[in-house]
Amino acid sequence: MKLLTVITKNFKLLIRSKASAFIVMVGPLLIILLVGFAFSTKTSYELSIGYYAPEKNNLTASFVDTLKQSQYQVQEFPDEQSCVKRIEQGIIHTCIIFPENLRISNQGQSEIRFLVDYSRINLVYKVIGSVSALLDIESEEVSYSLTQILISGINNTIRDLRQELSIVESFNPKLNLLSVDLQGSKQNSEAMKYESVSLNLESIEDSVASLNESISELILKGSALINDSDAWLDDLEDYENVSDKREEFDALREELSNLYNITPAKIDDLEISLLVISNSLSEIDKSMSQNKELNQEIQQKLDSAKNSLVSVQANAANLKKALDKTKQNLESIGVTSAETIVSPVNTKIEPVVSETSKLTFTFPFLLVLVIMFVGLLLSSSIVMFEKSSKSFFRNHISPTRQEFFVLSTFITSLIVISAQTIIILGLANYFMHIPLFKNALCASLLIFFTSAFFIMLGMAIGYIFSTQEGAIMASVVMGSVFLFLSNLVIPLESFAPWITSIMRYNPYVLASELLRKLLLFNVTIKESSFTMALLGGAAFLIFILIIISVNLRNKKRVKASKEPGISRESPAEKEEADKSD
């Protein structure tokens, strides 16, 4: 029961503090609602792509068409510098620079550069991804068409080879015929009778040799006999050995007789041999006739083979022509480098700023974040402190104008923020080497206007809310909404277009984006004047509203009049006064 009572009391206190209750209960719902609205209708990024093509050819046009067919906004620039400038200004997200002579050839790959701003740290990789995807699509198409050319070349070659194959195939019967002819010639040649003739000649030769031998032997022996007879005759003069010679003569005569006796046989043999030779020669003659016939057949077949060979030669010439054509076809394929076919165009990503440290890119966002939260919380706290202070009444009964208090709160907060900012900038410059003094004047002005805006906003919160916790909560919610709907957490381009168009004027976005550009690029006062004027104007407007609101409250409490309200004491009054004295 006691617990219930305490809880009921807490709720009553909460509800009766209307502004706090609103922030506590409705604030988170409001954020969810805003975020819901922001993300419900959006699936991709709103990117703006710029390109510069020094020379326009079909390939460039094809790439540009692909870009234009995408969901992104595409804008052409007359030169690279103007394109880069637009990136720096945040108008476009990337700049595609086509090479002067964009060709697909074997002599190295063409390189398309695209310039991105790495300081858009949470968007740059989306941009790279998206644009790379687009370029990859086109590159794939080019690769596809190159492959098509290659494949059609191969197909043509195959077709030609098929035709050439038929020519080659036509060689077969002719070569078969040639083979048959040669085979026939060979058989005919083999069928010619050379062996029988040779055998018979040997026999004749043997017979002749034998006869010759016999005759020679006869001649020899006859010569020997003559010689022996001479000798014998000589010996006869020498008479002494006649008896011996007689024997020898007898032996020789016998031998000669024997030899004479065998010679007819040998002549017979020779006759026989000659007969055999005659027969053989007849056979040879016969064979020669046959051979002649065969030779004629061979001649015919060789003629046929020659014809076949002529035909084959003609076909071979045709084949050469066909192969020459195929070669030409294959040579007509311009791009044959595998690397070029697979990746016909190279993309090169280049940053528009030389800075590589992510801290440098995030620094402007962090600095403005500090300014925003310190501005909101500090100024609302000072106002709330004054409002709840014991001295509030004494300040109000003094003749000091309310504007003075508002202004003094503003200046106090500004001094604190300035001191913090100077410390942060000093540390950033010393330790992180962040180039702060490139646009020092513009940066200082921007920091002043940003601080002024958030201080005034915080003061307005302080004047609106009646409790310290309500004001702090409102400041935190306000800062969180600004932070959430900015580039630091999620790229603005990922929100619904209408939210994006509103959020571009989110003071945190305005200030952080401009500070980023000031620190990284050469942004002039003129270029940054619009944002500064917006922030400064908004701060001044809030200041005026605060003054009006405070004065209205005072007027409500004390009705002031422009009339002097000075009067002389009337005689009656004076008389009455004298009487009382």
Next chain:
Amino acid sequence: MANFKYSLPKYFHIMNRPPILKIQRLNKQYGKTKILKNINLDICEGEIFGIIGASGTGKTTFLKTMAGYLAPEEGDVKFRYDYFVKKKGKKGNEENILYASVYKQQRIAKNLFGFASQEPSFYSKLTVRENLKYFGSLYSMPKKALDSNIEILLSLMDLKQAEKTLAKDLSGGMERRLDIACALIHDPDVLILDEPTSDLDPMLRAHIWSLVQKINKKGTTIILASHHLSEVEHFCSRIAIIKDGRIIDVESPARLKTKYAESQEIRIQTYPGNYGNICKALKKPGSRAYDLQVKGSELIIYSDQPQIVIHELLHTLELLKEELIDINVSRPGLDELFLKITSEKERGQKAR
């Protein structure tokens, strides 16, 4: 420094002069609730003017409206404009008395008043001197004059020792003195004190009252609201009794007592103190004691003829064997008078 009246040794209280403030037909309401009803009042220069009334009767609203912090629905509060002219060093005819509306000449009127509210109104995290310096600067005072005023006030308020002490570390009495000092830093002609001694112990109250007298003696008109009526009657030159947003009466304390105190009060203490029996005895028909109240160890008897009642009382005490320890006869205090006046007026209004 020479013009700062607290630096002047001489008391120059000016009484017989036209009023410094004229409050005319003042009506103020919050929403539909009427807080101040047709208040007409003149405040004389140099007086200590007391406003008494029960809590919630509109005393603070009256003071704030008078000082120009709140705007009335009807009526006006006028201040001596010619004083301002003289302060500025402009030539003016002594006889030429000018009045200006607090609401129409706000900036000047704010310089006229010094206001010390019920709750001390200063920065607790500033030192005594820093508070004085800060509030002085809000009145666009020249540095030299401001420094001089600070020194004088530190001395007058007995805060010199604590000038470098943070206000949050001050005692209750010192806080109240610092608050009054802050209200006086710009040398106002009228000092408004709302409940200056509330929540203070008797010693601190006495100290504050002594301070109020000192300030007044320097020539500052003081308007104060309090419900410590016994204190107010001792220090105020005139008292306004406020009830339900109306001023019932405005008189000096003595005249109020004379006017309303038809009876005197006899306070007795007896032993053993059977006051019930004494009351029974005194309440017989024809007795001049028409009201008897037992308060603590005292019996208070109201009578328009105290000498007769005392005679009867002494006789009764003898009969009842009560020993008289103390007896005191006086006019009733402001507390009783206030109750009497307000109840009478209430009865009168009901009767009407």
